[in-house]
Amino acid sequence: MNEEMKRFVEIDVDTIEEKSLTDMQKQKIRKNARTKKASNRTWKKVVTAAVVSLVAISGSVYALPTIASQLPFVENILEKIDPNFVPKNYVALATIINQVESSNGIDIMIENAVYDGTTLMVAYAIHSDKDLGEQPLIDTMFDIKGATAATGASSLEKSADGFYTGMIKMTPTFNKELDVLQIIWQPEKISNPDTNETFEGDWSFTFTMDTLPGKSEHLKITSTDDQAKIQINKVNYTDLSTVIQYEFNIDPAIMKKHPLSSIHFVKAIDNHGNEYEIHDNGGAISEDGHGFDWSFALYNLPEDVATVTLTAEIFYVSQSGEITSDMRELLEPITVELNR
Structure with missing residues (x-):
């Protein structure tokens, strides 16, 4: 040795x-x-x-x-x-x-x-x-x-x-x-x-x-409010994780005032009431507020979980630095049916 x-x-x-x-x-x-x-x-x-x-x-x-x-x-x-x-x-x-x-x-x-x-x-x-x-x-x-x-x-x-x-x-x-x-x-x-x-x-x-073997499910679930539109496009299932891919569009007026703004999912609750930690993978965003290639992972989901209700948050960021509570706003929850 x-x-x-x-x-x-x-x-x-x-x-x-x-x-x-x-x-x-x-x-x-x-x-x-x-x-x-x-x-x-x-x-x-x-x-x-x-x-x-x-x-x-x-x-x-x-x-x-x-x-x-x-x-x-x-x-x-x-x-x-x-x-x-x-x-x-x-x-x-x-x-x-x-x-x-x-x-x-x-x-x-x-x-x-x-x-x-x-x-x-x-x-x-x-x-x-x-x-x-x-x-x-x-x-x-x-x-x-x-x-x-x-x-x-x-x-x-x-x-x-x-x-x-x-x-x-x-x-x-x-x-x-x-x-x-x-x-x-x-x-x-x-x-x-x-x-x-x-x-x-x-x-x-x-x-x-x-690459671990797995299954993919293509979706088109959207949620819209005055600030932004979110669309969930795909769910990838493996024995390691459940990965949810999404994109979003933030109001250009918001991006002009807060050019580093983005949207992250911050809460996930299954149909049994259990909450899971969000593992944010990040993504890319254009200057006009179009976020693409974003995803996050959920670990250790039991087999009997049928749906997860997801809550996203918009972060109003003007420059790099600490993100405080007054720079965040919760968006309407989205429920995703899981077909594993």
């Missing part, structure tokens, strides 16, 4: 503290889940040139298919991540990746991943003797072949001394549905937001991910 893997295996996972997402983190995730694009839906990459000091770094990658049999590492680590952020059956459906890269004294391990046809979820861990802070920041998201756009959210927390656990969710947009994703992840630096210290490195991962 290589040294990088030994460092992971020797960690006592029972000492890792479970932490829930704070209100600030949840708001940050919601902010990251929104993206604003022009109506031509083009994908643009911005490259920033910077002068940096040269550092000596080295990287190595290992595929470790036997680690799961040596230690129930994945299951134990995922128990430490906020359960509201991960579906209950994630472990049962996820594909084992077990790749470790070591660079500049920092080990990054991709444990496993799953793709439900809408969102890619990847569980990973970091180990280092360096102080990365309570909530380290990684500068790079996944590069998925064929994606024309993407939104994402992540959770990364210090779980024990020198050990960090995280989950990245990324929702790519494609011109056509893909059965297999080809994924590259090449982080270049990790930052400690508490001290503003940055650690450069050369980590590089490449892996593929099959």
Whole structure:
């Protein structure tokens, strides 16, 4: 067993503290889940040139298919991540990746991943003797072949001394549905937001991910009021999640006054009265207020759920920053019949 893997295996996972997402983190995730694009839906990459000091770094990658049999590492680590952020059956459906890269004294391990046809979820861990802070920041998201756009959210927390656990969710947009994703992840630096210290490195991962089998149902359910029109277009069912896709149009007068406005579903109640957390995947919106490619996921819906009543909220946002209660307005609920 290589040294990088030994460092992971020797960690006592029972000492890792479970932490829930704070209100600030949840708001940050919601902010990251929104993206604003022009109506031509083009994908643009911005490259920033910077002068940096040269550092000596080295990287190595290992595929470790036997680690799961040596230690129930994945299951134990995922128990430490906020359960509201991960579906209950994630472990049962996820594909084992077990790749470790070591660079500049920092080990990054991709444990496993799953793709439900809408969102890619990847569980990973970091180990280092360096102080990365309570909530380290990684500068790079996944590069998925064929994606024309993407939104994402992540959770990364210090779980024990020198050990960090995280989950990245990324929702790519494609011109056509893909059965297999080809994924590259090449982080270049990790930052400690508490001290503003940055650690450069050369980590590089490449892996593929099959799409979970599922069923799709095309719908056309609309709701209109004075501020906006919402239309639910599709529901995707898999064993991992129920994903609802929608689009909307916000009154141009509102967009002129609040150009960063958007609509998010914030409440879901089934026909038994049970409420579910909304996992917002975000989407794109044009300057005239047309929101497209928006979706959200519901986890752990029982088989006997026949309908869900969904409540959306319009966010009146003029500029980036904190969203306060006076900037929100609830819209009329929409009931969706589920035909799984």
